[in-house]
Structures are given as C-alpha cells and as structure tokens.
Amino acid sequence: LPREKNSYASDLYTIQEEFRSKFNVLKHEELRLENEKYKELISSWGLPDATKPHQFQMQSRRKKSTPIKSVTNKKQKIADAPETECTNQFNNLIIEEPPERIEVDEDEDVTPAPVKKPYAPPITIDNVKNSAELLKKMQQMTGIKLTAKLIGTSNRIYPQTPAAYHIIRRHATSENLQHFTFQLPEEKKIRVVIRGMPTDMPPEDIMQELGFTPETCHVMTHKKTSQLMPLFLVTLPKSDINRDIFNITELCTLKIEVESLRKKVGPPQCYRCQGFFHNSNY
Secondary structure, rough: HHHHHHHHHHHHHHHHHHHHHHHHHHHHHHHHHOOOHHHHHHHOOOOOOOOOOOOOOOOOOOOOOOOOOOOHHEEEEEEEEOOOOOOOOOOOOOOOOOOOOOOOOOOOOOOOOOOOOOOOOOOOOOOOOOHHHHHHHHHHHHHOOEEEEEEEEEEEOOOOOOOHHHHHHHHHHHOOOOOOOOOOOOOOEEEEEEOOOOOOOHHHHHHHOOOOOOOEEEEEEEEOOEEEEEEEEEEEEOOOHHHHHHHHHEOOOOOOEEOOOOOOOOOOEOOHHHHHHHOOOO
C-alpha cells in the first residue's frame, strides 16, 4: 500500500505540472491576442500607446545661477602692469592718395534740371486803332518776337520776359494808352490788416512804430456806410524780414492783432474804368 500511494502521488504531481505548463502557454497566447486587439483599437482612435514609454521628457525651467566671477584680481594686474610705449615707424611717410573717381552709370540721366522760365503777365491795351503797327513798334522796342490776341477792340500782348513787360508798360503809360495788366510775382506786396487801433490814430505814428519799411498805411472804411473802422491796412515790400510783422502783438502801447488782407469775393474791379479782372493800379 505505501508503494502504490507514492506512485499515485508521483503521477498526480506529474499531471499537475503538465496542466500548469499548458495553462501558462494558453494564457500567454490569450494575453498576446488581447494585446494585439488593444493596440489596433488604440491606433484606430489615434491615441498614443500607453505601453510605450514617452519619447520626450519634461525638464525643469529653472536655470542654474552662474556664479559671479570676481574681477578685482584682473583690475589689480592691469593697474600694476607698466605702460607700454607704442610708436609708428610710418608716421613720417607722406601718402598721396589719388583723387576719387566718380563712376557714372551710362543709363543714369545726369542732365541738369531745366531753368524755370520767368513769368510775365499779359498786357491788354484798349481801343487800338492800328493793331499791326502797334505790335510792330513794340517788337522793335523790345527786340523780341511778340504775340498778341485780338479781343474785341482790345489787343492782349504776351511779353516773353519781365524786361519786355516793363518796356511795353512804360510805352503805354507815356502814350496815354488805356491798358491794364497784373503784377509780376516778384513785385507783389505784403498787405496786412492791423486790428485794435483807434480810428483817430495817425498813420505816420503807426509806420514809425512798426520799425519795418512800410510803403503805405491808411485807416479802412466801411463799404456801405463809409464809416471809419478800427482797422489799418499796411503795405510792405515782399521780403523775409517784413514777414515778421505777423509776430507783432503790441503797438503804441496797445494790444493788436495782425492778419493777412482777406481777398474779395468775385473778380477784381477797376474804379477808374469800372472794368473787371484788373484794379486801378494796373
């Protein structure tokens, strides 16, 4: 009986070991299949595999503080070192540098800007009897070719230069020819209005107190009532110095305002011939 009992125990142990071995193999195969199904499902969802380790590791953002280097020793060494004298053996040489060559591109336009032609306004002469004779005479006086335009009984002459403009105008004035024109740009005046002065202030005192070079000064009157207004019209030659008149705020111990003369609405009118587009001075 004991031998049979030991034989049964040995057989039972052998069967148990075979069962465990087969169970381990089957279970391992089952887990492998489950793992493959899990990976396929995760990949179809687009999620990372939790079984794999992370490729990147987070690092701390704290920077290590670098120790401050002491520079006292270096300063002491530099201060204690003797000064070194430096000389340049080429100081006595004279170098003659060749002149710089200015390279000009062939495609670049280097022509100077054209000189602006001086402007001369036209002169209109009224009631001309012999237009051809008058134009011929003025061409002889100016020495240049003139062009004219017939406007009714008037001739509008176009001088080419300011010199011809002055010659024609002097001739028309000396011959008592009825004419009108405009000012040359360089002959235009500075016309300002002074506000805040009493109407009985003598214009001579204002001209003397200004300190500039005014040509005329007179009190202005109301157009409809002809009453005197506390406004004085001052005319000065056109220059940079005379433009400083706009900076004046006090005159003859009075607070004043200086402003430009406001232009009239509509075309200018001559008070001598009652014609438009020119004034009595031109």
